[in-house]
Amino acid sequence: MKIAVMGAGAVGCYYGGMLARAGHAVVLVGRPAHVAAVRRDGLRLETLHFDEHVRLEASTETAAVEGAELVLFCVKSTDTESAGETMRPHLPAGALVLTLQNGVDNATRLQAVLPQEVAATVVYVATEMAGPGHVKHHGRGELVIAPSSRSEEMAALLAAAGVPTQVSDNVVGALWAKLILNCAYNALSAITQLPYGRLSQGEGVQATMRDVVHECLAVAAAAGVTVPGDTWQAVQRIAETMPTQYSSTAQDLARGKRSEIDHLNGYVLRQGAALGVATPANRVLHTLVKLLEGKQAAA
Incomplete structure (x- = not known):
C-alpha cells in the first residue's frame, strides 16, 4: 500500500518507518535537511528493540502524497487547515487520513477542508528527532483510531507492522485522556527543560499536576465527555514508562519554535471559560509557555 506521512517529525517518522x-511504499513529506538525509542514507529508526536504516521515499513537496491510500497526518495543530488545503488536490477519493496530532479537535478541523474520510487518532509514543534522518524511540507506540469505513482495515495493517492499534467508539474520550496527560506534563517539561522522570520528582510537581488534572476533568465533564480509565494513574505511568522523554513543547522551545500550547492547556482554558469552569493551574502554565515563546521571538 502507498502510505504518506504529512509532517515527517518524530511521530510521523516513527510510524512511517515501522510501516516501511x-x-x-511510504513517502515522508518534511523539511529539506531531513528529506536530504533520508534520501541519502534512509531513515535511521532507533528503537528500544532495533537500530536500522529503513529505505523509503521523502519529499519536501505536498504533491508527493499523490495516490496514497493512507495518510498519517502529523503536522502541528497550528498548521492543520493550511496543510489540509495543500494536500487536498493530490489525494484519491477513497484515502483515509489519520490525525496523529496533539489536541482534541484536529480531525473536525481537517474534515472541514477535506472531502476524504478523516479519523481522529490517539497516539501514545515517546519519540524525538535525534538529527536529520534519525528518529529515536523512547517507549510505547500504540494507536487508537475512531471508526470509519476503513479503520478496521488500517488498524490490522498497522498491527501487522508492529504498531498495536485498536478502533474505539470513544475516541473523543481517549483524545481528552491524552490531552490531560499533555496538559500535566508538556508545559512543565518545557518551562524546566526536564524529562518526565526527573520532572515528576520535583518539589510541588505532583500537587500541581493534580490541580491540572482536576481542572481538565471538570471541563471534560461540563462538555459531556466521558474520559476513560484512571486518569491520575495514567499520569503517573507516563513518568514510569517514558522517564527520559522531553515533551514536544519542551522540544519546540529548545529549538526556538512555536509550540502547540494553545491547543493543550490553552484549549482547556478556552473551553473552561466557555463552560463556566475555572482553570487557574492551566492558565498559569499556558501563560508561562507563551511568555517563553515571546522571549525567544524577541531575542
Missing part, C-alpha cells in the same frame, strides 16, 4: 520496514 513492514514492506509498504
